[in-house]
Amino acid sequence: MTRKPSNSSWLDSLEGVSLIGAVLGTVAGLAFQQLIYASAPLALALIMNFVNRQRHEEELERSLGNRVVETRLEVERQFEDELSRVREETQVEPQESLTTTANEDLLAVQEQLQQLQVQSQQPMLAVAELQQQISSLSTQVVKALGNLENLGADVASGMLQGVVTPASSQENGDSSELAASDVASADEFWERYQQGVRQFTRLQLPGVDLSQQRQYLNGVDFSEGNFNGANLSGLNLGDATFNQANLTGAQLDYGNLSRSQLQQADLRGANLRGANLRRANLRGANLEDADLSYADVTDANFEGANLKGVRFFRSRGHQQVLERQFVEAS
Structure with a gap:
């Protein structure tokens, strides 16, 4: 689908003449200091350039449209040929191959189901193990609470102005006063202070x-x-x-x-x-x-x-x- 040469080739010639006239008009305008000599040919050259640009764009669009149509027709033809070939191969394929493929697919599905069953059982086993650990921890907590109750009585008896002191020091009365009276050096003072003595x-x-x-x-x-x-x-x-x-x-x-x-x-x-x-x-x-x-x-x-x-x-x-x-x- 080729296009014949355009009869508007005179536009190209006229555009060239306009450009030459614009150059000559510019020279004349500079020589005679009259803008009319340059403006008229320049305006004509611009108009002809615009007309030529429009003509070339139209020709380019037509060319691209023709190529797109040809490419689409070629693709459709190749698709029809490939579809016909696939249909012929499908009709020729024996029935046994189809049965074998179906059986293989069925076996694969069964294997996947077995794997899912095994995976679903694993969380249940983990939950059972976690319950056993919780029971063991509960027993340990009960024992620890019993020990804390026994220890609480000893600690309460050893409280002196918010500071816990050993239970053995309470047997002799005010441990702070006794400790202070025994201090004879700086080291002994710091030792008593670290023990919690403030009196x-x-x-x-x-x-x-x-x-x-x-x-x-x-x-x-x-x-x-x-x-x-x-x-x-x-x-x-x-x-x-x-x-x-x-x-x-x-x-x-x-x-x-x-x-x-x-x-x-x-x-x-x-x-x-x-x-x-x-x-x-x-x-x-x-x-x-x-x-x-x-x-x-x-x-x-x-x-x-x-x-x-x-x-x-x-x-x-x-x-x-x-x-x-x-x-x-x-």
Whole structure:
């Protein structure tokens, strides 16, 4: 289905002439400075170019349409030939081969059914095994609960201020007081502390060095203890109690004594440089010649305390302390 040469070849010639005229018109326009010489031939060239483009596109569409039709007819012809061949082979194939194929398919289906039956039995076996394990665990839990009930009585009898102590220590009364009275060195103190002892009233450790440890001695009671010249530098003693304790010349620099109880404590010549004494209770304490430089005494209670010779160099909140002392003295 070939197409004859178009009779519109004159369009190509006219387009070429228009382009030549546009070039000449452009030259003339530049020479005579008249745009008409260039615009008219250029417009004609553009029109002819558009017309030629439309003609070529139409010819291309026709060519592609013809090829598509030819290809479709060829494919249909090949499909019909292949279908005829398959039909002939199907009619010639013996009946026995069909029976054999059907039997093979049936055997395959039976094998798959057997495999499915075996797989369906496996979850049931797993469930039975799981039930046996649950029964065994239930028996163990019952035994453990019985043991816990027996142990609960021993633990309850060993409770002292929220700390569990060995049952044998309860046989002799207050284990905390007994342990504190037996402490004679820093190692013994830390040993008792690790055992849960927090009551160390009347503890006698003059000159002891506890500065090597960095544990938080929260709520420890050192009331009426003797720490004359002891080194307690840098310790965390928040909420600790030193009521009526002897801390003469003790090293408490850069320690945490916030909210601690130091009522009537003897702190003569003690080193409290950089210590945290926020909200500490120093009522009636003796701080003569103590060093509180760079310490934080914000909201601390110094009511009735002896502040003779105390150094408050750059202490935070000491103005409030001095004003209160001045008001009390007046």
